Amino acid sequence: ACGSGEDTPDAVDGGVSGPRVEWRLATSYPPSVDILYGATDRLAEQVSAATGGNFTIRVYAPGEIVPALQVMDSVMQGTTQCGFSPGYYYTGKHPALAFDTTVPFGFDPRQQVSWLTRGGGLELINSIYADFGIISFPMGNTAGQMGGWFREPVEGLSDLTGLRMRIPGIGGEIMSRLGVTVQVLGAPEIYPALERGAIDATEWVGPHDDEKLGFHQVAKHYYYPGWWEPGSTASLMISREAWDELPTAYQEILKTACGDILSWTLAGYDEANPAALQRLIQNHGVTLHEFSSEIMEAAWRESNAYLEEQAAADPVFRTVFESFSAFRNQAFPYSAGNEGSYARFTFPKIETG
Amino acid sequence: ACGSGEDTPDAVDGGVSGPRVEWRLATSYPPSVDILYGATDRLAEQVSAATGGNFTIRVYAPGEIVPALQVMDSVMQGTTQCGFSPGYYYTGKHPALAFDTTVPFGFDPRQQVSWLTRGGGLELINSIYADFGIISFPMGNTAGQMGGWFREPVEGLSDLTGLRMRIPGIGGEIMSRLGVTVQVLGAPEIYPALERGAIDATEWVGPHDDEKLGFHQVAKHYYYPGWWEPGSTASLMISREAWDELPTAYQEILKTACGDILSWTLAGYDEANPAALQRLIQNHGVTLHEFSSEIMEAAWRESNAYLEEQAAADPVFRTVFESFSAFRNQAFPYSAGNEGSYARFTFPKIETG
Numbered sequence: 001a002c003g004s005g006e007d008t009p010d011a012v013d014g015g016v017s018g019p020r021v022e023w024r025l026a027t028s029y030p031p032s033v034d035i036l037y038g039a040t041d042r043l044a045e046q047v048s049a050a051t052g053g054n055f056t057i058r059v060y061a062p063g064e065i066v067p068a069l070q071v072m073d074s075v076m077q078g079t080t081q082c083g084f085s086p087g088y089y090y091t092g093k094h095p096a097l098a099f100d101t102t103v104p105f106g107f108d109p110r111q112q113v114s115w116l117t118r119g120g121g122l123e124l125i126n127s128i129y130a131d132f133g134i135i136s137f138p139m140g141n142t143a144g145q146m147g148g149w150f151r152e153p154v155e156g157l158s159d160l161t162g163l164r165m166r167i168p169g170i171g172g173e174i175m176s177r178l179g180v181t182v183q184v185l186g187a188p189e190i191y192p193a194l195e196r197g198a199i200d201a202t203e204w205v206g207p208h209d210d211e212k213l214g215f216h217q218v219a220k221h222y223y224y225p226g227w228w229e230p231g232s233t234a235s236l237m238i239s240r241e242a243w244d245e246l247p248t249a250y251q252e253i254l255k256t257a258c259g260d261i262l263s264w265t266l267a268g269y270d271e272a273n274p275a276a277l278q279r280l281i282q283n284h285g286v287t288l289h290e291f292s293s294e295i296m297e298a299a300w301r302e303s304n305a306y307l308e309e310q311a312a313a314d315p316v317f318r319t320v321f322e323s324f325s326a327f328r329n330q331a332f333p334y335s336a337g338n339e340g341s342y343a344r345f346t347f348p349k350i351e352t353g
Numbered sequence: 354a355c356g357s358g359e360d361t362p363d364a365v366d367g368g369v370s371g372p373r374v375e376w377r378l379a380t381s382y383p384p385s386v387d388i389l390y391g392a393t394d395r396l397a398e399q400v401s402a403a404t405g406g407n408f409t410i411r412v413y414a415p416g417e418i419v420p421a422l423q424v425m426d427s428v429m430q431g432t433t434q435c436g437f438s439p440g441y442y443y444t445g446k447h448p449a450l451a452f453d454t455t456v457p458f459g460f461d462p463r464q465q466v467s468w469l470t471r472g473g474g475l476e477l478i479n480s481i482y483a484d485f486g487i488i489s490f491p492m493g494n495t496a497g498q499m500g501g502w503f504r505e506p507v508e509g510l511s512d513l514t515g516l517r518m519r520i521p522g523i524g525g526e527i528m529s530r531l532g533v534t535v536q537v538l539g540a541p542e543i544y545p546a547l548e549r550g551a552i553d554a555t556e557w558v559g560p561h562d563d564e565k566l567g568f569h570q571v572a573k574h575y576y577y578p579g580w581w582e583p584g585s586t587a588s589l590m591i592s593r594e595a596w597d598e599l600p601t602a603y604q605e606i607l608k609t610a611c612g613d614i615l616s617w618t619l620a621g622y623d624e625a626n627p628a629a630l631q632r633l634i635q636n637h638g639v640t641l642h643e644f645s646s647e648i649m650e651a652a653w654r655e656s657n658a659y660l661e662e663q664a665a666a667d668p669v670f671r672t673v674f675e676s677f678s679a680f681r682n683q684a685f686p687y688s689a690g691n692e693g694s695y696a697r698f699t700f701p702k703i704e705t706g
Contacts, residue, residue, distance in 0.1 A: 015600025016371035114623035225695035247368025259613030270467035274687035334627035336700035342578035347689035
């Protein structure tokens with residue numbers, strides 16, 4: 001072996017060598033959100049293993065360096081070289097960052113990945129991130145989210161009027177147009193608020209993540225689908241300056257790991273959600289409901305109206321929206337046909353056990 | 354820099370160094386099947402870029418080293434260090450290798466990936482490959498396939514009786530039980546046979562790949578869904594001996610690239626299929642049909658009967674089938690609920706343009 005001095009590149013193991021690089025990563029997901037937190041652990045392991053331990057990434061949970069909603073800021077300021085967070089947390093910096101994650105009645109998980117990686121979406125999104133000194137790669141996928149937890153059933157629009165629901169982001173904006181009194185609460189505040197009746201309903205992610213927060217103990221009515229987050233993806237946001245300083249081999253390793261983990265997180269939710277939902281129904285007396293067509297139709301109308309308004313107000317938003325719409329106009333009918341036909345015939349052949 | 358001698362590890366570029374390794378890869382997919390052929394090109398590029406050019410993989414198209422259906426043999430014999438092929442080509446070596454790819458009324462593309470990577474499927478599959486000196490990682494995903502091309506419409510089972518159709522593998526076995534006269538033809542033979550009326554129908558992959566073979570010029574009726582291949586994945590099959598000789602860093606790089614490409618191929622089909630189908634309908638007079646429920650119900654019955662028979666005959670097949678069934682029993686009802694509800698409401702909102 002050559003170069004075993006203290007500040008010389010060295011193969012710690014793995015049979016390769018390269019410069020020593022130590023990065024910090026801030027994530028928006030606490031360890032309890034284990035699949036998405038697991039994404040960052042996996043990133044650190046893969047990057048280290050692929051570089052013989054020379055490129056290390058230390059993961060910081062929310063609050064350790066920055067709060068959950070300031071991950072992008074931390075990367076912009078160079079506090080961390082990278083961060084893992086969904087773009088739609090940062091629509092205050094630019095409204096079109098919503099498309100990096102998901103929008104109401106947007107893409108399902110596969111369509112979202114396809115639009116980003118094959119349909120030109122990521123180039124558009126990264127042209128926005130570039131203004132903040134960031135380059136991003138999609139690295140997490142939650143599967144289609146659920147419609148959330150309600151203390152009482154909601155049948156039609158009249159049941160939404162005045163309902164106090166915790167729902168952030170664009171989903172909250174649309175719900176507000178449907179008459180809901182929207183509240184925004186961080187994860188630790190939701191359960192207590194629901195328990196003491198300060199809110200009537202909340203949404204979170206899906207069965208696997210929701211089960212751990214225990215909403216089923218105080219709200220027994222679980223609705224689907226989560227039309228405001230049909231295919232949420234989260235991104236690895238990387239400081240452009242830190243990226244440019246990486247050896248090109250490390251850039252490749254990092255980028256490839258993001259692609260692997262994007263698929264791996266979705267596979268994780270697809271494996272964990274069915275069992276979690278079964279437990280919620282069978283062991284915890286949860287009743288499953290589908291949103292009524294009255295609510296769905298109104299949500300569809302208001303969601304499209306909202307996106308059109310934003311597009312009219314902001315040219316960058318319009319550019320991204322036009323790309324999104326063109327992709328959606330082809331993807332939706334195709335998915336409804338071939339694979340939709342398979343799903344409609346086959347999936348109901350097996351009933352919930 | 355250290356070690357710049359001719360047979361010493363060196364950083365060609367990329368800022369890293371490691372031992373020089375040169376592999377050969379045989380693929381079952383010709384360059385015209387561009388997304389799956391692109392998978393191997395991408396693998397070679399990623400592995401090279403991540404190792405500073407020190408680990409190179411040369412891709413050989415079908416026939417250059419071995420024929421398309423002998424890729425696994427080529428890896429077993431050490432002719433190539435690795436190969437890219439679907440496991441179900443090799444059910445003659447072991448019938449349960451079908452589960453590595455897809456089985457009739459099996460998983461959709463996400464369920465297949467989830468079962469393999471999170472549900473214990475890959476461990477079972479690799480315990481079979483191990484007997485042939487191989488370790489595999491899923492690396493390609495075709496999306497749900499189409500039901501194929503028919504010269505005349507097929508309404509019910511009586512229309513299938515005596516129909517001459519090119520359909521290989523288990524799909525062919527089931528079609529045969531439904532009365533079809535099954536033929537197995539390699540890609541170059543299919544079009545001529547269809548053109549001169551030697552066969553009445555054929556299946557291939559989906560709109561993007563099918564369009565290039567030109568079936569629409571002689572058979573105008575295009576059916577869905579391809580219930581015999583609902584979520585086909587192809588695998589990188591690696592010689593265990595060659596794998597064990599790799600530095601662990603290269604193993605990690607190779608494995609991670611497979612995961613990235615698995616997602617990237619599916620995203621590619623999801624992007625390309627809708628536009629190809631639109632061209633086939635609008636420019637080439639193709640009529641789209643959904644298989645009738647009579648045909649679907651019979652196919653569902655015969656497919657399950659076939660899998661049960663195989664499981665009764667072979668204990669390894671039974672072990673894999675039981676894992677498959679347990680996963681299917683949870684995944685199907687869940688997919689039919691939340692995301693199924695979203696798809697059923699939302700996708701038809703946009704009509705084929």
